Amino acid sequence: VPITSSLTEALAETGERVNAELDSLLTVGDGPEARLHEAMRYSSLNGGKRLRPFFVLQTARLFHVAEQAAIRVAAAIEMVHCYSLVHDDLPCMDNDDLRRGRPTLHKAYDEATALLAGDALLTKAFEVLAGPATHSDPQVRCELVWELAAAAGAHGMVGGQMVDLLAAGLAMDMAAVTRLQQMKTGRLICFSAEAGALLGKAPRQTRNSLRAYAHDVGLAFQIADDLLDIEGDPAQLGKAVHKDQDAGKATFVSLLGVERARDQARMLSDQAVAHLDCFDDNADLLREAARFVVDRSL
Numbered sequence: 001v002p003i004t005s006s007l008t009e010a011l012a013e014t015g016e017r018v019n020a021e022l023d024s025l026l027t028v029g030d031g032p033e034a035r036l037h038e039a040m041r042y043s044s045l046n047g048g049k050r051l052r053p054f055f056v057l058q059t060a061r062l063f064h065v066a067e068q069a070a071i072r073v074a075a076a077i078e079m080v081h082c083y084s085l086v087h088d089d090l091p092c093m094d095n096d097d098l099r100r101g102r103p104t105l106h107k108a109y110d111e112a113t114a115l116l117a118g119d120a121l122l123t124k125a126f127e128v129l130a131g132p133a134t135h136s137d138p139q140v141r142c143e144l145v146w147e148l149a150a151a152a153g154a155h156g157m158v159g160g161q162m163v164d165l166l167a168a169g170l171a172m173d174m175a176a177v178t179r180l181q182q183m184k185t186g187r188l189i190c191f192s193a194e195a196g197a198l199l200g201k202a203p204r205q206t207r208n209s210l211r212a213y214a215h216d217v218g219l220a221f222q223i224a225d226d227l228l229d230i231e232g233d234p235a236q237l238g239k240a241v242h243k244d245q246d247a248g249k250a251t252f253v254s255l256l257g258v259e260r261a262r263d264q265a266r267m268l269s270d271q272a273v274a275h276l277d278c279f280d281d282n283a284d285l286l287r288e289a290a291r292f293v294v295d296r297s298l
C-alpha cells in the first residue's frame with residue numbers, strides 16, 4: 001500500500017480537529033495557577049504527528065461512532081502522550097532541550113512547572129474520558145478509563161520508561177527489548193486503535209484484530225523512532241538525535257543493526273496490514289498508516 005495524499009490529508013485534518021478540541025478543553029484560569037494552564041497548552045498545542053488521535057478517529061469511523069465522542073477520546077490520549085513527552089524530556093530522564101521544534105517545557109518554563117503540567121495533563125485525560133459527553137453509556141466510559149489507566153501505568157508506559165532507564169545497565173536481548181518497547185510505546189498505541197471499537201461496542205473478535213494490528217504497528221513505530229535517532233534529520237524531527245547510543249540504551253537498532261532493524265519494521269508493518277483483512281476499504285487509511293510509521297522521516 002503506497003503512502004497517498006489521502007493519508008497526508010487525513011493526518012492534517014486529525015491535527016486540526018484535535019487542536020480545536022484541546023483548545024476548548026484546556027482552559028486558562030484567572031488565578032496565578034494560569035501559568036500551569038499555559039504550560040499545559042504549550043506542550044500539547046504544538047504540532048506533533050497526532051498519530052494516536054488518528055488511530056482513535058479512524059477506528060471509531062469503522063464502527064460509525066459519533067465524531068464528537070471520538071474526538072474527546074482522541075484528545076485524552078494525546079494529553080497522556082504529551083504528558084509522557086514532557087516527563088521523558090526532563091533532566092532526570094532523557095534531558096532533552098528540543099521537542100517538536102521548540103524548547104522543551106522545562107526549558108521554556110522550569111522543571112517544577114513541567115512536572116506539574118505533566119501531572120495535570122494526565123489527570124485531565126481521565127476527566128475527559130469519564131465525562132458524560134464521551135459516551136451515553138457509563139459502562140463504556142468506565143471501560144475507556146480502565147483500559148487507558150492500564151496502558152499508561154506501571155505495567156504499561158510508565159513501567160516501560162522505568163525499564164528504558166535501567167536498560168543501559170542490563171543485558172538486553174531481543175525479547176527484553178521487545179517487551180520494553182511494547183510497554184513504553186506499544187500500549188498507548190494499542191489503546192488508541194482499540195478505542196474506536198470500545199466506543200462502538202464492537203465484538204471481542206473485532207477488537208482483537210485491532211489490538212493485533214496495533215501491536216505490530218506500535219513495535220514498527222518504535223523501531224522507526226530508534227532508526228530516526230541514528231539517521232534522522234534533527235531539523236525535520238524537531239528533536240535531538242544520537243541520544244540513544246550516547247545514553248547506552250538498548251534498542252532494536254543497537255541489537256540488530258540498521259538494515260535488519262529496518263527489515264524487521266517492514267515485516268511488522270506487513271503483518272499489521274494482514275490483521276485488517278476482516279475490514280473493508282474503510283480501513284484503507286489504517287493500512288496506509290502501517291506503512292507510514294516505518295517509512296516516515298519525522
Ligand code: IPE
Binds near residue numbers: 047048049050081222
Ligand atoms: C515520540 O512519539 C515518542 C515515542 C513514543 C517514540 P511521536 O513520534 O508520536 O511524537 P509526536 O507526537 O509526533 O511529537
Ligand code: IPE
Binds near residue numbers: 084085088239
Ligand atoms: C519516549 O521514548 C517514550 C515515551 C515518552 C513514553 P523516547 O525517549 O525514545 O522518545 P523521544 O525519542 O524522546 O521522542
Ligand code: MG
Binds near residue numbers: 088094164
Ligand atoms: Mg526516553
Ligand code: MG
Binds near residue numbers: 088089094096
Ligand atoms: Mg526521549
Ligand code: MG
Binds near residue numbers: 225226229
Ligand atoms: Mg527515541
